[in-house]
Amino acid sequence: GKSLANDDRYTDEERAHWSSRPRMQVDVPVVDGSIEETWVRSPVDAFVANRFAARNLAPAPAASPAVLTRRLFFQLIGLPPSQRDLRSVQQDLSPDRYDRLTDRLLASPRYGERWAQHWLDVIRFAETEGFEYDRYRSGAWRFRDYVIRSFNEDKRFDVFSLEQLAGDELSAESESDRYRYQVAAGFHRLGPIRRNAGNPEVAFSRNEVLTEMTDIIGASFLGLTVGCARCHDHMFDPIRQRDYYQLQAFLAATHEHDVVLASQEERGNHRRRTAEIEQQIEQLNKRLVDADTEQKKGLQNALDALKSQLPRPLPLISSMHNDMQKRSPIHVLDRGLEDKPGEVVGMRVLAVFLPDQTPSLAPDTRQPKTQLARWITDPDHPLTARVITNRLWQYHFGQGLVRTANDFGANGDKPSHPQLLDYLANELVRRGWEMKQLHRMLVSSRVFRQSSRFSQTEKSHTVDPDNRWLARYARRRLQAEELRDAMLSVSGRLHHVGGGPSVIAEVDQELIELLYKPTQWAVSKSLGDQARRSIYLIAKRNLRLPFMEVFDQPDLQTSCARREASTHAPQVLEMLNGRLTNTLAKAFASRIVAEAGSSHTHQVRYAFLVAIGREPDSDEQRAAERFLGQGTLTEFALAMFNLNGFIYVD
Numbered sequence: 001g002k003s004l005a006n007d008d009r010y011t012d013e014e015r016a017h018w019s020s021r022p023r024m025q026v027d028v029p030v031v032d033g034s035i036e037e038t039w040v041r042s043p044v045d046a047f048v049a050n051r052f053a054a055r056n057l058a059p060a061p062a063a064s065p066a067v068l069t070r071r072l073f074f075q076l077i078g079l080p081p082s083q084r085d086l087r088s089v090q091q092d093l094s095p096d097r098y099d100r101l102t103d104r105l106l107a108s109p110r111y112g113e114r115w116a117q118h119w120l121d122v123i124r125f126a127e128t129e130g131f132e133y134d135r136y137r138s139g140a141w142r143f144r145d146y147v148i149r150s151f152n153e154d155k156r157f158d159v160f161s162l163e164q165l166a167g168d169e170l171s172a173e174s175e176s177d178r179y180r181y182q183v184a185a186g187f188h189r190l191g192p193i194r195r196n197a198g199n200p201e202v203a204f205s206r207n208e209v210l211t212e213m214t215d216i217i218g219a220s221f222l223g224l225t226v227g228c229a230r231c232h233d234h235m236f237d238p239i240r241q242r243d244y245y246q247l248q249a250f251l252a253a254t255h256e257h258d259v260v261l262a263s264q265e266e267r268g269n270h271r272r273r274t275a276e277i278e279q280q281i282e283q284l285n286k287r288l289v290d291a292d293t294e295q296k297k298g299l300q301n302a303l304d305a306l307k308s309q310l311p312r313p314l315p316l317i318s319s320m321h322n323d324m325q326k327r328s329p330i331h332v333l334d335r336g337l338e339d340k341p342g343e344v345v346g347m348r349v350l351a352v353f354l355p356d357q358t359p360s361l362a363p364d365t366r367q368p369k370t371q372l373a374r375w376i377t378d379p380d381h382p383l384t385a386r387v388i389t390n391r392l393w394q395y396h397f398g399q400g401l402v403r404t405a406n407d408f409g410a411n412g413d414k415p416s417h418p419q420l421l422d423y424l425a426n427e428l429v430r431r432g433w434e435m436k437q438l439h440r441m442l443v444s445s446r447v448f449r450q451s452s453r454f455s456q457t458e459k460s461h462t463v464d465p466d467n468r469w470l471a472r473y474a475r476r477r478l479q480a481e482e483l484r485d486a487m488l489s490v491s492g493r494l495h496h497v498g499g500g501p502s503v504i505a506e507v508d509q510e511l512i513e514l515l516y517k518p519t520q521w522a523v524s525k526s527l528g529d530q531a532r533r534s535i536y537l538i539a540k541r542n543l544r545l546p547f548m549e550v551f552d553q554p555d556l557q558t559s560c561a562r563r564e565a566s567t568h569a570p571q572v573l574e575m576l577n578g579r580l581t582n583t584l585a586k587a588f589a590s591r592i593v594a595e596a597g598s599s600h601t602h603q604v605r606y607a608f609l610v611a612i613g614r615e616p617d618s619d620e621q622r623a624a625e626r627f628l629g630q631g632t633l634t635e636f637a638l639a640m641f642n643l644n645g646f647i648y649v650d
Helices: 043-054 065-077 083-089 095-106 109-122 141-152 157-169 175-189 206-222 241-251 264-290 293-308 368-376 384-397 418-430 435-443 459-463 480-490 546-550 569-577 579-596 600-612 618-630 633-641
Strands: 254-260 316-322 331-333 341-344
Touching: 043 418, 043 435, 065 083, 065 095, 065 109, 065 435, 083 095, 083 600, 095 109, 095 435, 109 141, 109 384, 141 175, 141 316, 157 175, 157 206, 157 316, 157 368, 157 384, 175 254, 175 316, 206 241, 206 368, 206 384, 241 331, 241 368, 264 293, 384 418, 384 435, 418 435, 480 546, 480 579, 546 569, 569 579, 579 600, 579 633, 600 618, 600 633, 618 633
Parallel strands: none
Antiparallel strands: 254 316, 331 341
16 A cells, blocks of 8 residues: 555556556457347447357347337336337338437436436536535536536537536637536536535635546546555555655645626626615524513514525536646645655656656646646546446446446456457447437447346356346346336326426425535425436435435436446335325326227236336236226326336346
């Protein structure tokens, strides 16, 4: 753990780790004769098929049209297919029709709403600052909308990265460009931050702020645990402690910057009105000191009324900018402690990727974050394209080719299919860093279109129980947002309004009372707000919605590389007794009657098709009709929400 602060030399062995080396230039392999050539539909299939042959595995049969359609909808837009979509593919899902359906879903605005959530998980997006005060960052929702819009526009990933890493330094050709860059630069403000109790406008520790900014760049873009080198040289990877602080030095001049979206007149009126009310509040507080018990009640009511009259914050962009006058000197900190500074260091990217003894950049280097971003997004960078390609693979197949998506270092996982990873990363770069073309390649493959059931080859159970070699599709449970959105969708209540300030959902009052400032949780009253997609719900660090929490929504404190899928009793209680599920079950029951009439036979068929994506088999039909003969339609609708066929994607 000892720091080698002045040792800039790296051995050949340290430079030889697979992820530090240039990507291989790989051709699509010839498929082994044990796999039928007709099975190979895309380059992905050829790489995977050869691993089958090496382990005497056989691919699973193709998924049925209904199963595959439901899978494609959830993977690309996070919502179930409509009754019309299902009927159109019930008998025929030819390759051409499947490709057209894929293109339609990728062009849907719902695509960005689903895939933005994956990126927001990685960069631990939240609209509040965490810790005791957990203050709202006014306008933070603009960053969420920026990410959604970027995915919908199929923005090049290198440009997407550049805008987030260095948006405040980019030259804008128009007001819309300037707005976008300022919003994107808010990436550096997404981490939790402790505020000074005496002055909440000041961070408790500048070092903590710099640490948050540095660590997330390493995890999200580079797939490296650079934060492990903050206190000492990295225990596993060739990252010296000095490297860590030289990387941090690119951010030394970066400070919070709120861009107010109001005219001078509006700002003046806001200041005056705020000052008037605050003066009255101050006077009431003085009177409270000497008031008796009865007087205090009245004064407190008057005080609460005054506070409710304070004008709402002016619209703003929660951004960052460089302030060279406030540039923090970056020291190598002994054990990472702010009060034990060592040598001062300058800006330099991770030295293992550079020739030995490469000098640092000068402290007054212009646009330092742009310099860093250009290095990260260099087409030949060994990590960036691999890392984002692996993330896309993970979200489609349940686990990455590298299972540790935020750790491509020595302590992380080795790729199961290294040639495939490099082939896909090369294709991403060659085709202009556009991710939709990579989606098309992945979901059109036979690998993606397999059944989730084991093949007839018994060896699949023993040779590949974890599905590392992809001899079947990985069945998965819906994530928290997908589950809520699916219930809204099948009940007919989903309100498709995108963008804008986040929705504050209804929760039990006792949860609100636990907040430092309960008045922060002002439930949204606009028509339809409570039925909007889950990505538009407020992302508050100190209060997660119970439904979302029990279904493994991340805690928003640290980067979430991959969501877990736990199974425990509170999930059952939430699905059977929860306010949300029971409210939507009533709505679903009403929709069943409206669409299928009073016939139990028709009601069952309709409910299965809409909720599960297929018609019931004869046993299910009889059991459901028997249930309806004894129970209510609302109970039946609630039971549909609790079926594995609804909660899981096959």
